Amino acid sequence: MDLKLTSRAEDFIDDKYFHELLQNTKEDLPKIREILAKSKTKQALTLEETATLLAIKSPEAKQELFETAKELKRSIYGKRIVLFAPLYIGNYCINNCQYCGFRSSLRKAVRRTLSEQDIVAEVTQLEKEGHKRLILVYGEHPRYTPEFIADSVRTCYNVKTGNGEIRRININAAPLDIEGFRTVKEAGIGTFQVFQETYHKETYAKYHPGPGIKSDYMWRLNAMDRAFEAGM
Known part of the structure; x- marks a missing residue:
C-alpha cells in the first residue's frame, strides 16, 4: 500500500x-x-x-x-430504523490501540480469519434470521488487502438462502490508499467506515502509540480525501 x-x-x-x-x-x-x-x-x-x-x-x-x-x-x-448485522472477518492486527481487543500486544489473543466457506456459512445463517444488511469488520493487517476485502464482499453478495439475500454491505476496516478504495468500491460496497476515535492530537498519540499504521495521525485524517478521489 x-x-x-x-x-x-x-x-x-x-x-x-x-x-x-x-x-x-x-x-x-x-x-x-x-x-x-x-x-x-x-x-x-x-x-x-x-x-x-x-x-x-x-x-x-x-x-x-x-x-x-x-x-x-x-x-x-421518517419512522424508520435500519439494522445491520456485524460479521467479523478477521482479527489479525498490526496496530496497538490501547482500548482495542484486536491490539497486537495481546499476545494470548486467539487470532482467526474466516475462510470463504466460513463466510458462506455465517451469511447463510444471517439470511435465515432475516438480515439484509451487513457490516464486515477487519483488523489492520497485510493479509487484509483491498483485494481480500473485495473478494469477501462478493462472497457475501453471492449467498442466496431461499428468498433471503444481502442487499448492502458496509465495511469497517483500516483506511486504504486511493487504489485500494477503488478496488473495494468496485465490489459494490455501501459505506466504508473509518473511526478516528479522537481528533485531539495528544490523546490520539496516547491511545495509538504504535507500532502500526494507525499511529500516523495524518494518514488517518486524510482517509476521506483519498476515498473521494477514488470515487466513493
Missing part, C-alpha cells in the same frame, strides 16, 4: 482553537433557541454554534435539544 497523502492533505484540526472555544462558551438559552430554529431548516451550523449546543447543561435546554433532534430525524428518515 502506498502511504502517500493526497495533494490537498492538511491538518485542518486546530486543537488550541477548539479547546478555547469549548472552555469559553457558556450556556445561553436565547442563543440556543436561535441555533435550534436554524437547525430545523437543515442549515449547517458554524463551529461557534456547535460549541454553544455543547455547552448546554440545564434540563430545559437539553429537552429542547432532544426534541429538535427527534424532529429533524423524523423529517429526514
